[in-house]
Amino acid sequence: MKKIILIFLFLSLLSAQGSITGSVTRADNGEPLLGVNILVQGTFTGTATNAEGQFKIEPLQPGEYTLFVSMIGFEKYTEKNIVVADKEVLIEIQLKQDVLSAPQVVVTASRNVQDVMELPVSMSVIGPRKIHDRATVNLIEVMKFEPGISSIRGQLNIRGTSGYTLGVGDRTLLLIDGVPVLGSGAGNITWTMVPMSEIDHVEIIRSGGSALYGSSALGGVVNILTKNAPTKAETRFRFKSGMYSEPKYKQWQWRSQPGLFNYLDLTHSRPIGKHSAYVRFHKAKSDGYKRQGWTDANNITGKVKFNFGERYNASLFANYYADKTALASQWKNAANPFSAPSGEEDDYTEGTKLHLNGFFNMILSDKTVIKLKGSMYDVWWQNHSATNDNGIDEQKGYGEILISTTLSQSTQITAGLVGQTAKIRAGVYGDHSSLSMAAYIQAQQRIGKKLTLNTGARMETYFVDEEELDESLAPQIALNFRMFDWLSFRSSVSSGFRVPAIAEMYTRSQLNIFKVEPNPDLIAERSQAGEVGMTVKLLGNKWISDMTMDVVAFKSTFDQLIEANQDDKGIIHFENITDARISGLEVGLSGAMLDKSLLFSTAYTQLNPEEIDKDGNTIDTLAYRFRYTLVTTIGTRLMGVTATLENRYMSRIERVKLFQENAISGEDKRVPIHIWNASLGYDYRGWDFLFRVENMFQYYYTELERNMGEERHLSLTVSKKI
Amino acid sequence: MKLICKLTIILSVLVLIWSCETPESLEPVSGIEGKLFIEGEWPDSIKATALIVLKTLDPNNLEIVTYSTPILSPLIESEYFFQLEPGFYFIAGAGLTIDPGVFFAKIDSFMASGNLPIVVLDKTPHLQRVIQLGEQEVLKIDQTILFAQ
Numbered sequence: 001m002k003k004i005i006l007i008f009l010f011l012s013l014l015s016a017q018g019s020i021t022g023s024v025t026r027a028d029n030g031e032p033l034l035g036v037n038i039l040v041q042g043t044f045t046g047t048a049t050n051a052e053g054q055f056k057i058e059p060l061q062p063g064e065y066t067l068f069v070s071m072i073g074f075e076k077y078t079e080k081n082i083v084v085a086d087k088e089v090l091i092e093i094q095l096k097q098d099v100l101s102a103p104q105v106v107v108t109a110s111r112n113v114q115d116v117m118e119l120p121v122s123m124s125v126i127g128p129r130k131i132h133d134r135a136t137v138n139l140i141e142v143m144k145f146e147p148g149i150s151s152i153r154g155q156l157n158i159r160g161t162s163g164y165t166l167g168v169g170d171r172t173l174l175l176i177d178g179v180p181v182l183g184s185g186a187g188n189i190t191w192t193m194v195p196m197s198e199i200d201h202v203e204i205i206r207s208g209g210s211a212l213y214g215s216s217a218l219g220g221v222v223n224i225l226t227k228n229a230p231t232k233a234e235t236r237f238r239f240k241s242g243m244y245s246e247p248k249y250k251q252w253q254w255r256s257q258p259g260l261f262n263y264l265d266l267t268h269s270r271p272i273g274k275h276s277a278y279v280r281f282h283k284a285k286s287d288g289y290k291r292q293g294w295t296d297a298n299n300i301t302g303k304v305k306f307n308f309g310e311r312y313n314a315s316l317f318a319n320y321y322a323d324k325t326a327l328a329s330q331w332k333n334a335a336n337p338f339s340a341p342s343g344e345e346d347d348y349t350e351g352t353k354l355h356l357n358g359f360f361n362m363i364l365s366d367k368t369v370i371k372l373k374g375s376m377y378d379v380w381w382q383n384h385s386a387t388n389d390n391g392i393d394e395q396k397g398y399g400e401i402l403i404s405t406t407l408s409q410s411t412q413i414t415a416g417l418v419g420q421t422a423k424i425r426a427g428v429y430g431d432h433s434s435l436s437m438a439a440y441i442q443a444q445q446r447i448g449k450k451l452t453l454n455t456g457a458r459m460e461t462y463f464v465d466e467e468e469l470d471e472s473l474a475p476q477i478a479l480n481f482r483m484f485d486w487l488s489f490r491s492s493v494s495s496g497f498r499v500p501a502i503a504e505m506y507t508r509s510q511l512n513i514f515k516v517e518p519n520p521d522l523i524a525e526r527s528q529a530g531e532v533g534m535t536v537k538l539l540g541n542k543w544i545s546d547m548t549m550d551v552v553a554f555k556s557t558f559d560q561l562i563e564a565n566q567d568d569k570g571i572i573h574f575e576n577i578t579d580a581r582i583s584g585l586e587v588g589l590s591g592a593m594l595d596k597s598l599l600f601s602t603a604y605t606q607l608n609p610e611e612i613d614k615d616g617n618t619i620d621t622l623a624y625r626f627r628y629t630l631v632t633t634i635g636t637r638l639m640g641v642t643a644t645l646e647n648r649y650m651s652r653i654e655r656v657k658l659f660q661e662n663a664i665s666g667e668d669k670r671v672p673i674h675i676w677n678a679s680l681g682y683d684y685r686g687w688d689f690l691f692r693v694e695n696m697f698q699y700y701y702t703e704l705e706r707n708m709g710e711e712r713h714l715s716l717t718v719s720k721k722i
Numbered sequence: 723m724k725l726i727c728k729l730t731i732i733l734s735v736l737v738l739i740w741s742c743e744t745p746e747s748l749e750p751v752s753g754i755e756g757k758l759f760i761e762g763e764w765p766d767s768i769k770a771t772a773l774i775v776l777k778t779l780d781p782n783n784l785e786i787v788t789y790s791t792p793i794l795s796p797l798i799e800s801e802y803f804f805q806l807e808p809g810f811y812f813i814a815g816a817g818l819t820i821d822p823g824v825f826f827a828k829i830d831s832f833m834a835s836g837n838l839p840i841v842v843l844d845k846t847p848h849l850q851r852v853i854q855l856g857e858q859e860v861l862k863i864d865q866t867i868l869f870a871q
Binding site for chain 1: 753825
């Protein structure tokens with residue numbers, strides 16, 4: 001009888017099992033989080049969230065439980081005192097992004113979602129925290145703190161690939177949400193139109209190559225992933241106001257009052273049925289730190305995220321930018337480095353840019369996805385200058401179809417077709433059109449549990465004025481070996497190409513004694529790049545934790561680089577004149593100390609940029625490259641107060657092309673760049689305050705000859721989410 | 723693990739100290755600035771004019787320290803600035819006998835040969851005047867080049 005009672009009691013207990021179900025979302029925008037680990041304390045029971053961020057843990061005996069919730073890139077979370085009886089317990093969890101971390105999954109390197117520890121190529125990921133802490137309106141100011149990245153007068157350099165090319169023919173490709181945003185005429189990037197307040201994160205491929213993204217990607221790719229509207233209605237504003245210091249030398253002071261700058265961001269987002277949308281207005285007005293440094297810009301950005309059910313989703317992004325900006329070629333002279341040359345004091349340029357892009361995703365099955373992408377870019381600008389009244393009007397269209405399919409558990413194939421067309425009307429170039437068509441394929445193969453092999457190639461044909469200019473094949477092979485969860489090695493070999501910009505082929509202009517004439521015979525420049533790298537991630541303990549170290553050695557060779565060259569009659573043409581080789585080393589180190597109260601990151605880059613002959617012998621150092629770069633950030637976060645100190649060191653540029661140093665007269669002296677920035681932030685009841693001072697020791701330098709670097713400036717940024 | 727942590731901290735501190743090396747910020751310079759006026763008719767043989775700064779007056783060894791941006795015919799007025807180390811200098815007006823674009827394209831070979839396509843336009847009185855420059859001093863001197871009327 002006793003046995004029967006015991007069995008009955010046992011069965012009763014079994015039947016009284018309960019469960020915990022719930023969802024995990026991002027605290028900042030309410031988006032569901034996939035792959036969050038959930039563990040029940042004191043048991044081996046656990047699970048991970050699905051694509052909707054949902055989870056269920058069962059069966060659980062009646063009792064009181066504690067859940068540990070964790071995901072790399074987010075702060076750990078503990079839910080205590082969950083009482084489970086014989087029913088389902090429902091909980092909702094919101095995870096905050098970790099102050100240290102950037103997102104741990106990326107999409108740019110293979111056009112598919114990948115863990116950063118399994119990337120076969122070198123990539124920097126800039127999360128929203130880094131962007132927020134610098135409160136800048138120009139993304140380059142944030143990117144400069146990543147390994148291998150520098151800029152010269154606003155021209156981005158990844159591993160020294162671009163140098164300075166008079167603002168035309170960038171060797172870095174900019175994407176917004178995976179769609180290129182290059183101006184087709186000059187092939188340059190307008191960084192100020194990037195909607196900084198709406199960036200989710202930025203992925204920067206530092207390994208050059210054109211296998212996935214085509215022309216211009218030979219120096220690397222910057223992909224800006226914009227935020228989706230949150231599922232709840234909200235309004236955000238950010239106001240940044242500040243002033244430039246007067247030059248510390250009396251001889252250089254040029255105005256009676258300090259220069260001011262003001263930036264305003266106003267964003268409203270809300271759900272619209274199953275869909276969501278936001279619109280953002282941005283106003284920028286700055287007196288500038290020099291006589292011809294002022295700017296006045298307006299920017300409207302909007303994005304709609306369509307949700308058509310589990311299998312279909314789409315997005316439409318629009319960005320309109322209008323500005324008036326002072327034009328300045330150089331300073332008046334070394335005695336007046338903040339003044340404009342005589343006759344150029346009132347020169348300015350005005351323009352508008354409209355960028356639309358969108359995609360439509362169709363999940364055909366659990367294994368196959370088709371993505372359609374489209375983009376339109378319209379650019380108009382006009383110079384108003386005593387010597388240079390150039391203007392430009394161009395339209396560019398872009399279309400892409402991509403299919404990604406999982407052939408087996410270990411093999412994934414991505415392939416696509418791309419078409420791109422541009423029409424340009426410009427005073428200095430004339431009327432021209434271009435067309436490019438490309439096909440690419442990439443295979444990602446898992447070999448065993450630790451090895452990932454990426455192979456791919458892109459074939460592209462490029463026409464200018466309906467005549468074929470170039471046909472290029474760019475293959476790539478890349479390998480990742482994840483020896484342990486915390487240690488991975490990578491290696492890649494790739495080739496790249498860049499077709500000449502219309503500006504390089506057709507510019508006809510005269511500035512003072514310098515005359516520029518067209519060269520329609522230009523051909524595409526090409527590159528071969530290889531690298532070997534290693535990433536280490538250590539969780540550590542409370543004294544030192546979240547350590548990440550990334551080391552990579554790289555070497556790239558370039559054939560037929562296009563540069564401005566002066567012939568024996570003094571006439572400047574863009575020509576395929578240089579072969580080059582850039583080798584180097586990047587070391588990135590970041591982490592936290594003292595129970596995450598002290599955060600640090602540092603990045604060191606060493607370049608050996610050489611101009612070489614056909615036999616590979618060194619002729620000279622490549623112009624406009626920094627041989628050594630070291631950037632360091634130290635920050636602390638205690639009781640709601642954030643304090644950060646940054647240092648940026650770039651060695652003296654060894655070779656320039658425009659104005660050489662004169663040791664006898666002291667003219668055009670070049671010095672290393674040595675900048676200190678500091679900031680202090682405080683979060684008070686949802687109001688976020690950030691005081692920041694940049695170039696605080698008033699260090700004076702030139703990146704480009706006869707152009708003084710930015711003067712010390714102080715700013716206060718206030719932001720609030722309603 | 724502790725060793726790695728210690729090494730990392732030491733390395734970071736070293737890197738930081740190294741990055742704090744003595745700055746070499748640009749500073750105010752010394753020099754001569756002013757306006758250059760052209761009077762008279764441009765001769766056909768002169769394609770452009772400029773001011774040149776000389777260290778000595780030895781006619782067999784005209785040591786040109788620097789020169790201003792050339793003025794093309796028919797301009798008659800321009801601003802100039804010479805950045806110079808403190809010391810003594812002479813200024814002269816000079817004429818370029820070839821196209822300035824060609825001159826600058828081949829300047830290295832001209833300098834190497836010592837056969838410059840330059841003629842000194844005003845031997846007096848400026849060449850006789852010694853200009854003395856002090857530390858971070860900028861002198862204002864207007865110059866006139868006189869062509870035959």
